[in-house]
Every structure is written in C-alpha cells, then in structure tokens.
Amino acid sequence: MKIYISILIFLLSINNTFSDEIKEEQIKVAYVYNFLKNISWKNDENIKSYKLMIVSQNQTLNNMFKMLASRKQLNDKNIEVIIYNNTKVDNIQAIFIDKSSEVEYEKLYYEYEKNNTLLISDNYANKKQVMINLLQNDSKITFEINKANILNRDLTVSPDIILLGGTEIDVAQLYKSSQVQLKEQKETITSLNKNIEDKNKELKEQLKAIDQQKTIISDQIKNIKVQNEQLTLQKKELSQIYTSIEEQKEKLFIAQNEAIKKEKDIKNLINLQLEQEKTFEDAKNNLDLLMKKIDEQNSSILVKEEIITNQKNIIFVFFILLIIILALGLNVLRQNRLLKNLSETDTLSGLYNRRYTLKRLEEEVSRFKRYKTPFSIILLDIDFFKKINDTYGHDKGDFVIKQISEIFKQHTRKTDICARWGGEEFLILASNSDIQSATKLAEILRKVVENSDFGINQKVTISLGVATLSENSDQDVVLKLADELLYKAKSSGRNKVIAA
Known part of the structure; x- marks a missing residue:
C-alpha cells in the first residue's frame, strides 16, 4: 500500500511541473524509482550515493531523471544521475536503457556482467538477458522481471516488487524453448554438414578433373613453347634468306644499271666514231682548201704581221687594266663583307650583336x-x-x-x-x-x-x-x-x- 502511495505522490509532483496529464516518461521514471527501492546491493551500507546511469536519446526523459535526483533520496542517500556518453563508469548501482537506445543494451549487459549492477530495459526483446524489463501494451505500461539474472549480479530483490503490477519471467520455459531452438539448429547444422560433405566430394572430383586439365594444358604449353622456338628459328632463317635475296636483288639491279650504262656508252662511242670519221673527211677536204688559201695568204702575211704585232700590244694593255680592275673590285667586296660582319656581330663573343x-x-x-x-x-x-x-x-x-x-x-x-x-x-x-x-x-x-x-x-x-x-x-x-x-x-x- 505504501508503494502505491509513493508512486501516486511522485507522479503528482512530476505532473504539477510539466503538464496536466501523466506522460509516458513520468511513468517510466516512477517505475525506475520504485524498482530501486525494492533492490538491495551488496555492501549497501558502504554506498555513499546511488549512481543511476541513463542511456536515452529522449532529452525530456533525461531531464525528468535529473529532477528525480534533485527531489528524491534512496535509503536516506542521494541519487546521482549520469547521462551515458559511450564510456564506462565504475561503481554504477543501476542502468536504465530506454527503447530509443536499445542497441546499447547487449554491450552494457556484458560490460557490467561482473559488477553489482541492476539493468532496467524498455521493451527489450531478448528475455534471457533482461533483469527488469518495461512493457507497453495499448498505452499501458507494465513490467517483467527475470530474478535469475538479478541474483547472478549479487542483487537482492524484494518480493513486494511484484505488487507494482509486474510479472515474473518463467526462466525454465525460456530454457526449454532455447533447448528446442538449439535442437533445431543442431539438426539444421547436421543437414548443412551433410550437404557440405556432398559438395566437398563434388569439389574433389572437380579439382581432380581440373588437375588433369592442368596437366593437359601444361603439356600443350610445352608443345606450344617448342613450336614457338621452332617458328622463331624458322623466322630467323627466313629473315636471313630474305636479307640475302634483297642483297642479290640489289646487286642485280646495280649490275643491270651498269650494263645499261655501258650499252649507252658503247652506242655513244660508235656514234662518236662515226662523227669523228665524218669530221675527219670534212677536215681533210677543208685542209686541202686551206692549203690553197695558205699559199694565197702567205704573200699577204708579211703585211699583216706588223698589224698583228700592234694589236697584240693593245690587247696586252687592256689585259693589264682588266686585272687591275678585278683586283680593286675584289678588295671592295672584301671590305664590304668585313664592314657587314662588324655591323652584325659582337667583337668579343663572335655572336650576333x-x-x-x-x-x-x-x-x-x-x-x-x-x-x-x-x-x-x-x-x-x-x-x-x-x-x-x-x-x-x-x-x-x-x-x-x-x-x-x-x-x-x-x-x-x-x-x-x-x-x-x-x-x-x-x-x-x-x-x-x-x-x-x-x-x-x-x-x-x-x-x-x-x-x-x-x-x-x-x-x-x-x-x-x-x-x-x-x-x-x-x-x-x-x-x-x-x-x-x-x-x-x-x-x-x-x-x-x-x-x-
């Protein structure tokens, strides 16, 4: 009766602070507080303050737990609320894991397995791991309790906790259900093992066939390698033959060109000989005419010799003058080239200026x-x-x-x-x-x-x-x-x- 009165007073105090209706968060906070009142920890008298860790993404719920700690005590000792931040905290008496953060439950369950710590979950599905688990059906919140897990943590639970409206989990039924599941899993594993053995036999046969194929392929590779070596030698021989043929063709081409050239030279010599013979006949005829003319001109040569001597002297003078003019011209060209070089090049380096x-x-x-x-x-x-x-x-x-x-x-x-x-x-x-x-x-x-x-x-x-x-x-x-x-x-x- 006292428990129900305490819950009612707490809910009314929270209700006056936040709203005119009792919210779901308020009920959860009230349940947690009463769970703590019905649990005894080992060396309880040495606890200076009760540490309650809250694992929740619900900021309203976190604020309500902080308000609970500021207004309530447990066994005349303060309640210290710690908001979880993914780090382990020592000497924690209780942990509440909201359904918004249930992924953290299993981790914390094993992390605090050897600690004297109570875990309170919210609609957690794995009944084997829960200690106290809140349930919500049709907007009504109740709870279930697994006393075996609580006792394993060296916690003492008051029989009056069931009076809060909870039910006790049948651990034996859970174990029996687990055994049935385990048996089914074993049968499934046995069946899978048999299938694996069958597959292994098939795989061995396939591997054997693959090894045979590998041997055949290896022999074929060796044969191909031998054939490639033979082809390489044949290619080399053919290349040498081809090179020899090309050299012979080039020599034949050169010899052919030389033969054509010699043939042309012979034709030219024959034509030249014919022309020389004709020239010789013409020269002979001309010589006869010249002899006649020479006889005629001998008489006038003495007269012309004096004239020719004078002309030679004039030609010699002109020749001397031409040499002088050419020398002067070459000197002018050399000076012009020198001036051009001086105007275009740098004296020290010899490069262009x-x-x-x-x-x-x-x-x-x-x-x-x-x-x-x-x-x-x-x-x-x-x-x-x-x-x-x-x-x-x-x-x-x-x-x-x-x-x-x-x-x-x-x-x-x-x-x-x-x-x-x-x-x-x-x-x-x-x-x-x-x-x-x-x-x-x-x-x-x-x-x-x-x-x-x-x-x-x-x-x-x-x-x-x-x-x-x-x-x-x-x-x-x-x-x-x-x-x-x-x-x-x-x-x-x-x-x-x-x-x-």
Whole structure:
C-alpha cells in the first residue's frame, strides 16, 4: 500500500511541473524509482550515493531523471544521475536503457556482467538477458522481471516488487524453448554438414578433373613453347634468306644499271666514231682548201704581221687594266663583307650583336603573324659573373664569355640566332620552335655550361628564361616576358630554366 502511495505522490509532483496529464516518461521514471527501492546491493551500507546511469536519446526523459535526483533520496542517500556518453563508469548501482537506445543494451549487459549492477530495459526483446524489463501494451505500461539474472549480479530483490503490477519471467520455459531452438539448429547444422560433405566430394572430383586439365594444358604449353622456338628459328632463317635475296636483288639491279650504262656508252662511242670519221673527211677536204688559201695568204702575211704585232700590244694593255680592275673590285667586296660582319656581330663573343638580332626578331614576328610559324626566345645570363671578374680579372671573364659563346654555336641549329644581348647577357632566337622545344634546348645549354671546365676554381652556371610568341603579343611583350622569367630563375636559386 505504501508503494502505491509513493508512486501516486511522485507522479503528482512530476505532473504539477510539466503538464496536466501523466506522460509516458513520468511513468517510466516512477517505475525506475520504485524498482530501486525494492533492490538491495551488496555492501549497501558502504554506498555513499546511488549512481543511476541513463542511456536515452529522449532529452525530456533525461531531464525528468535529473529532477528525480534533485527531489528524491534512496535509503536516506542521494541519487546521482549520469547521462551515458559511450564510456564506462565504475561503481554504477543501476542502468536504465530506454527503447530509443536499445542497441546499447547487449554491450552494457556484458560490460557490467561482473559488477553489482541492476539493468532496467524498455521493451527489450531478448528475455534471457533482461533483469527488469518495461512493457507497453495499448498505452499501458507494465513490467517483467527475470530474478535469475538479478541474483547472478549479487542483487537482492524484494518480493513486494511484484505488487507494482509486474510479472515474473518463467526462466525454465525460456530454457526449454532455447533447448528446442538449439535442437533445431543442431539438426539444421547436421543437414548443412551433410550437404557440405556432398559438395566437398563434388569439389574433389572437380579439382581432380581440373588437375588433369592442368596437366593437359601444361603439356600443350610445352608443345606450344617448342613450336614457338621452332617458328622463331624458322623466322630467323627466313629473315636471313630474305636479307640475302634483297642483297642479290640489289646487286642485280646495280649490275643491270651498269650494263645499261655501258650499252649507252658503247652506242655513244660508235656514234662518236662515226662523227669523228665524218669530221675527219670534212677536215681533210677543208685542209686541202686551206692549203690553197695558205699559199694565197702567205704573200699577204708579211703585211699583216706588223698589224698583228700592234694589236697584240693593245690587247696586252687592256689585259693589264682588266686585272687591275678585278683586283680593286675584289678588295671592295672584301671590305664590304668585313664592314657587314662588324655591323652584325659582337667583337668579343663572335655572336650576333643586339642591333642585328632586333632586326631578325622583327622579321620572325612578321613571319609568325603571317604564317603562324611557332617562334620562341631564350634570354639567359651568366650567374655571379661580377664575382668571376672581381676574383680572376676581366681577361678571365672575357674568356668565359667566349667559351660560352662557342658552346651556344655548337649546340644550336644553323637557323637559330645566337646573340650577345649585353654584358654577360645572351639572347637566342629559336625559329620554328614551340615552348617545349625551346625549353628542351635551354635545358641542354644549361647542363653543357654547368659541366664545362672554364679553368677557374668556380662553377660557371647560367640562368635562362624561355618565352614563346602568341597571337596577342609582339616583340616587346615576348622580350619583357622572357626578362621576367630570367629574373624569376635568378631570384629562385639560379642555374635553372623557367618557361611560360
């Protein structure tokens, strides 16, 4: 009777706080409180406060349990409510697992198996694992109790707990039902084992057949391998025969051409002989005529000899004058060529100078805009050149410039324009070259310079910027871009190629 009065008072107190009707959460809280009042724990007198863990996703229910702890006591001791957060807490007297979190029940059941802990579940289906389990049928909440599990946890349950309106689970019936299920499972397993044995026999036969097939296939592979080796030898022999035939054909072709040529030569000789014979006859006739004329002209020769002598003298004078004119002309051409070289090339390096290179750059830009022929430039600079001059003198610096210029001449195409742009700076016009080809050329030049010996105790390297002409750019834009890329190469460590 006292239990029913306590439940009624508690429900009325909760009811006054939240609403005018008794909610499902309020009934659950009341049941849990009364379950705790009817359970005794081992060493109960040593418990300072009763710890109740709540496992629920229902925030209203959690708040109600906290309110219960603030208003009620158990055996004149405080109730401490702990909201579950997936971590184990020691010295827990009771755990309530709401139906919203029933997936955690089995885990907690075994986690606290060796603890003196009461588990209260909510509509949990596995009767073998429940201790006190709330039930809800047609909006009515009751409970069932499995005393065997409670006693296994060293908990003492009051007989009055059944008066709260619960029922006791028939453990013997559960065990009997489990035995029936176990027997059915064993029969099923026996049947499955028999099927497995049958399948194993079939599998062994199939494996045996597969092994036989493997042996056959292995023999076939060996035969194929032998045949392949024979085919390889035959192919090699046929290749040699084919090569010999081709050589014979080539020799026959050459001999045939030589025979045709000789035949033509013989025909030409015969024709030439006929022509010479005819010429000889004509010459003989002409000689007779000439002899007659010579006799006639002998008389006038003495007169003409004086005239001829005068003409020879005049011709000799003209010949001397012609030689003088030719010598003067050749000298003028040589001087013009020398002046042209001086106007186009740099004296120290032997490369083209800046003025000539700018002219060629304008021509390449015009050609690109007209024919869309790819065109790139490489602007490069000798790293730490001032240090070379300061350390080894300007003569050695000039020697380094000459050596690098020779490297550029040797490793660029005849169509490329290599120029000394100024000081230790050089420019290469790579005609008919896209950005990939020009970058590859720049990398080759960089490596060759790096690996060359310049006769000083200092590594000589170069930094290079590579740019290509595009539809919307002109010579000033591409020169500026190459200069920016060169500056980027030098500022990021030198001895490198940067292209865009």
